[in-house]
Amino acid sequence: MNPGEGARRLGEGLWGISVPSDTLAPWTSTHAYVVGDAGVGWLIDPGGAGTEADAAVDALLQAAGVRDLKGVLLTHTHRDHVAGVASVLRRHGPVAVWAHPAGLARLPSGVGGRPLGPDRRLVAGPHFLVTVETPGHASDHLAFWLPDARALVAGDLVAGRGSTWVGTPDGDVGDYLASLARAAALDPVLVAPGHGPVRSDGRRVLDEARVHRLERERAVWDGLAAGPASLARLREHVYPGLDPAAHDLAERSVLAHLRKLMRETRVMHLGTDAEGPFARAPGA
Ligand SMILES: [Zn+2]
Structure with missing residues (x-):
């Protein structure tokens, strides 16, 4: 429509x-x-x-x-x-x-x-x-x-x-x-x-959304492979070369992924605010 x-x-x-x-x-x-x-x-x-x-x-x-x-x-x-x-x-x-x-x-x-x-x-x-x-x-x-x-x-x-x-x-x-x-x-x-x-194709569109979100989660996770990373660095890893006007929306999206990963105790928040840094939890 x-x-x-x-x-x-x-x-x-x-x-x-x-x-x-x-x-x-x-x-x-x-x-x-x-x-x-x-x-x-x-x-x-x-x-x-x-x-x-x-x-x-x-x-x-x-x-x-x-x-x-x-x-x-x-x-x-x-x-x-x-x-x-x-x-x-x-x-x-x-x-x-x-x-x-x-x-x-x-x-x-x-x-x-x-x-x-x-x-x-x-x-x-x-x-x-x-x-x-x-x-x-x-x-x-x-x-x-x-x-x-x-x-x-x-x-x-x-x-x-x-x-x-x-x-x-x-x-x-x-x-x-x-x-x-x-x-x-x-x-x-x-x-x-x-x-x-x-x-x-209702089931397919729901499945596409699930796969897309898990791919994003994977990208956030991979962004922590080399060690602790700030929110801005993770944003650049997940959304490279983004228009600065879109940085805020992109970072809030990365934070929503980090929130899930922290709840699952796979990621730790090492900083004092939303800037991080964030790190993979030991053994995760
Ligand atoms: Zn809405």
């Missing part, structure tokens, strides 16, 4: 559209989805704010035939997924906004939310969806499983192409890999991500 394209029916009870948003490169939009049928539906992740974003969300609701919006569901509270919520409430509300309990305090100002925990079953016309707790990219991340369509509305658990960002302070690679395993256990056919192409 690309900005400017119409809403698309993706499967049994599932529609999507690309909504312009202020997001991380290479993306320029966030996908919004409707789950429902027979005139009722849930809106997942309204995406960006502004006239074009409003028009995209309205086109999505119209394509899905939603006359009665049951509520707004959020995969997580990053700005590029929630900036449009207030406008949706003004135009289609009042309806409840449901988010992971950890995300309720991070909603846009003036937007109240209700807590949505894991394994909640929400009815949507003749269909239903189930919440799946999927922290890692964000600590307040949920995915939505549609058994009838065998589809996972994945948020930023994966990107349809390339990799999703996992970094400190909110991201955690250990949590992320566990979330991928939880999603893979559902055996989805369709994976509908927050950014990039919707994938009909």
Whole structure:
């Protein structure tokens, strides 16, 4: 799905559209989805704010035939997924906004939310969806499983192409890999991500994300082969020749890997702050 394209029916009870948003490169939009049928539906992740974003969300609701919006569901509270919520409430509300309990305090100002925990079953016309707790990219991340369509509305658990960002302070690679395993256990056919192409080889996109993350972990580990290394040196090892403007994001990603390796007692933190140095643990 690309900005400017119409809403698309993706499967049994599932529609999507690309909504312009202020997001991380290479993306320029966030996908919004409707789950429902027979005139009722849930809106997942309204995406960006502004006239074009409003028009995209309205086109999505119209394509899905939603006359009665049951509520707004959020995969997580990053700005590029929630900036449009207030406008949706003004135009289609009042309806409840449901988010992971950890995300309720991070909603846009003036937007109240209700807590949505894991394994909640929400009815949507003749269909239903189930919440799946999927922290890692964000600590307040949920995915939505549609058994009838065998589809996972994945948020930023994966990107349809390339990799999703996992970094400190909110991201955690250990949590992320566990979330991928939880999603893979559902055996989805369709994976509908927050950014990039919707994938009909669902198991494969989840597996690609796992392999990619383990390759990055390997690169961090190899960066410690010659002895203790600072965070900046590890960043240069894992992401050589990076534009300085991207150093902060890259270092926070390396830290999310180090956090997992330290929890597994394979890596030690020898310094006093995030700069390190870091070292392999004896015998690891
Ligand atoms: Zn995000």
